C-alpha cells in the first residue's frame with residue numbers, strides 16, 4: 001500500500017546551497033519515495049553545487065531569487081509549463097545581514113529588518129502566490145522555522161522576528177488557500193550545522209546546550225527533519241494544516 005502517495009508527484013525544493021543543507025536532506029528522501037524533484041537556486045554557485053551533489057540523478061534546476069518578484073514568477077511559470085501540476089513545495093530559504101545577528105538587537109537597522117523579513121518570511125507568500133495556479137490538484141507547502149520565532153535566543157535577533165512572521169504567514173496562508181486543498185505547515189527544526197547556521201554567533205554553545213537539556217539528549221539530524229517533511233508533504237498528513245511541528249529532540253518543551 002502506497003501510504004505516502006508521493007510517487008511521481010512534482011515537488012519543488014527551494015534552498016539547497018550544498019550537501020549540508022536541510023533542503024538537500026529532504027530532496028534525497030523525495031528521490032527515495034519516487035517524487036520528481038525540481039530544485040530552485042539563487043546563485044550560480046549553488047546551481048553548480050546542486051549539479052555536483054546530484055551525481056547524475058535526473059532533476060530540473062531553475063533559478064529563483066526570492067527577493068525578486070520577476071525571478072519568482074519566471075521560475076514558477078517555467079516549472080508549471082514543464083510539469084503541468086505542482087504537488088508540493090519545500091520552502092527552506094532564509095537570510096539576514098551578518099551585522100544584524102552580531103550587533104545588539106537594539107541596533108537593528110530598518111534596512112536589515114526589512115531584508116530579513118522579505119527574504120525569510122514574505123518569500124513564503126510570494127512563492128505560494130506564484131505556485132498556486134499550478135497546484136490544481138491541491139498540495140502541500142512546508143517551510144522551515146526555528147524556536148527563535150517564539151523565544152529569545154542569543155544571536156538570533158532579527159531572524160527570530162522574521163521566523164515569527166514566517167509562522168504567522170504560514171497560518172494565514174493555510175486559512176486562505178485551504179479551500180483549494182493546499183495545506184501549509186512549518187517545521188521548527190532543531191539546530192543543525194549548515195551554511196546558514198554558520199552566521200549565528202555561538203552556534204556551538206547552542207548545540208551543547210541542546211545535547212544537555214533536550215529530552216532526547218542529542219541534537220537533531222537533517223535526516224530527521226527530512227523524514228517529517230516527507231510526512232507533511234504526503235497523503236499521511238492530509239488532515240493537517242496551519243501547524244508548526246517541532247523536530248528538535250523535544251528541546252522546545254523544556255523550561
Ligand code: NAD
Nearest residue numbers: 015016017021022042065066093094144191192194195196
Ligand atoms: P542553508 O544555508 O543550507 O540554506 C539556506 C538557503 O537559503 C540557501 O540555499 C540560500 O541560497 C537560500 N537563500 C537565501 N537567500 C535567498 C534568496 N534571496 N533567494 C533564494 N534562496 C535564498 O541553511 P539551512 O540551515 O539548510 O537553512 C534552510 C532553512 O532552515 C532556513 O529557513 C533556516 O532558517 C531553517 N532552519 C535552520 C536551522 C539550522 O540550525 N540549520 C534550524 C531551524 C531552521
